[in-house]
Amino acid sequence: MSRFNRKLRKMAADLLDLPQDVVMDLPRLTMIGDRQLYIENHRGVLHFSSDKLRLALSKGEIEVTGSDLVIRTIWTEEVVIEGFIKNIEVRE
Numbered sequence: 001m002s003r004f005n006r007k008l009r010k011m012a013a014d015l016l017d018l019p020q021d022v023v024m025d026l027p028r029l030t031m032i033g034d035r036q037l038y039i040e041n042h043r044g045v046l047h048f049s050s051d052k053l054r055l056a057l058s059k060g061e062i063e064v065t066g067s068d069l070v071i072r073t074i075w076t077e078e079v080v081i082e083g084f085i086k087n088i089e090v091r092e
Contacts, residue, residue: 025058029088036072037064037081037088045074053081060092 043056069083
């Protein structure tokens with residue numbers, strides 16, 4: 001996405017009072033303590049083990065590390081992870 005296009009989308013989101021994660025296709029993360037993580041707007045699972053989860057994003061990827069990780073629920077663009085979450089890293 002070009003810089004001009006991003007600025008235009010941000011202006012439209014601000015003007016129309018729309019959530020930026022929807023307009024800009026950004027991931028939305030909701031974390032409950034260090035035990036549960038809900039991620040929206042992902043593009044698929046790249047890697048999963050009991051200590052690491054990597055998800056593709058529209059631009060980059062997100063890596064969640066911890067222990068005893070379990071994918072509780074997974075849909076087309078949403079995933080719920082449970083376990084002991086130690087670190088979340090977003091890479092472009």
